[in-house]
Amino acid sequence: MIHNFNAGPSILPPSVFEKAAAAILNYNDTGLSILEIGHRTPLFKSVMEEARNLVKELMQLDDDHEVLFLHGGASTQFMQVPMNLLNEKDTAAYTDTDVWGTKAIKEARLFGNVDIVCSSKESNYNFIPKDFAVPNDAKYLHITTNNTIYGTQWKKIPRVSIPVIADMSSDIMSRVLDFNAFDLIYAGAQKNIGPAGVNLVIVNKNILGKVKRGIPTMMDYRNHIKEGSMLNTPPVFAVFVCLLTLRWLKEQGGVAAIEKRNIEKAALLYREIDDNPMFRGIAVTEDRSLMNVCFTTTDKNDESKFLAYALENGVVGIAGHRTAGGFRASLYNALPLSSVTFLVNLMKTFSGR
Ligand SMILES: *Cc1c(COP(=O)(O)O)cnc(C)c1O
Numbered sequence: 001m002i003h004n005f006n007a008g009p010s011i012l013p014p015s016v017f018e019k020a021a022a023a024i025l026n027y028n029d030t031g032l033s034i035l036e037i038g039h040r041t042p043l044f045k046s047v048m049e050e051a052r053n054l055v056k057e058l059m060q061l062d063d064d065h066e067v068l069f070l071h072g073g074a075s076t077q078f079m080q081v082p083m084n085l086l087n088e089k090d091t092a093a094y095t096d097t098d099v100w101g102t103k104a105i106k107e108a109r110l111f112g113n114v115d116i117v118c119s120s121k122e123s124n125y126n127f128i129p130k131d132f133a134v135p136n137d138a139k140y141l142h143i144t145t146n147n148t149i150y151g152t153q154w155k156k157i158p159r160v161s162i163p164v165i166a167d168m169s170s171d172i173m174s175r176v177l178d179f180n181a182f183d184l185i186y187a188g189a190q191k192n193i194g195p196a197g198v199n200l201v202i203v204n205k206n207i208l209g210k211v212k213r214g215i216p217t218m219m220d221y222r223n224h225i226k227e228g229s230m231l232n233t234p235p236v237f238a239v240f241v242c243l244l245t246l247r248w249l250k251e252q253g254g255v256a257a258i259e260k261r262n263i264e265k266a267a268l269l270y271r272e273i274d275d276n277p278m279f280r281g282i283a284v285t286e287d288r289s290l291m292n293v294c295f296t297t298t299d300k301n302d303e304s305k306f307l308a309y310a311l312e313n314g315v316v317g318i319a320g321h322r323t324a325g326g327f328r329a330s331l332y333n334a335l336p337l338s339s340v341t342f343l344v345n346l347m348k349t350f351s352g353r
Helices: 014-025 042-058 073-085 099-108 221-226 236-251 254-275 302-312 337-350
Strands: 065-070 091-096 113-119 141-144 164-167 184-188 199-204 279-281 292-297 327-330
Touching: 014 236, 042 065, 042 236, 065 221, 065 236, 073 099, 073 164, 073 184, 073 199, 091 099, 099 113, 099 141, 099 164, 199 221, 236 254, 254 279, 254 292, 254 337, 292 302, 302 327, 302 337
Parallel strands: 091 113, 091 141, 141 164, 164 184
Antiparallel strands: 065 199, 184 199, 279 292, 292 327
């Protein structure tokens, strides 16, 4: 039995793997593989439509918010967002709470001015800044809602008078938020909602069409909206697996129900980290992520020993990011509580508790 704590691409529900595998061989009794049908056929059009509608339903989005499945991963959004929203002389406000935020800042600077309104870099990103000012004349505020590498998460979304844009790659649909309060949300699918190869973009259409620059066809959100997220050939299989995962999430009771389970899983692991003297947490307690639990051993010498012990017992993917060290257990939606219990028990036996 393998317990998969990988940070991304990461675990998906077993039923999703089964259905995806079956669809590769014979999609819906058509005698065709999902991999060999045209994206303009009614067969695939209904996949795209249902996937977009399920996102709207699960996130309770209003009619101003459009749902797109695009190529290029979350990293392409680092440039696509400012390209569509920021004039050369404009300023955008960015928060620097993880390496991902830093990368977003680098790309935004290619299109306009960036005001870094807060940063936790000095303390190796172990907390979420609280008191900072956001200029009213900035075009938008960009945040990374969950910081995958360092295990911090924004518990409260800043309330500002300008549009809020969020990279939700590692906590999308893992907790209830007022998603309509965001003007743009993007997320690589491979952490919570599907396989690698597609990213979800949710955009309030009213903020588009205001920049002066010419935008390449494939980069302009408006073109994708007009064509129902089928401007060119979409990553059909990745979208299909997202659809299966979204259906699964709905069956589980939706975002509110999965949030409850995510809280329970994280609480169990953090409790052991706090109670077991051989381990300690990395992020500041109040900002701890429900998705990526980062911790280390009190004695540096125990680190490689525990990693080997975990592997021997079928626990994979808990080595920390190469820039952060220690351990990172990712507890995404599809990870069962039983895997967390298993890891906690290993921590206990390792320390002889
Ligand atoms: C994983 C991740 C990314 C990068 O996603 P790609 O799809 O590989 O481009 C960006 N932001 C956050 C917060 C992430 O966790």
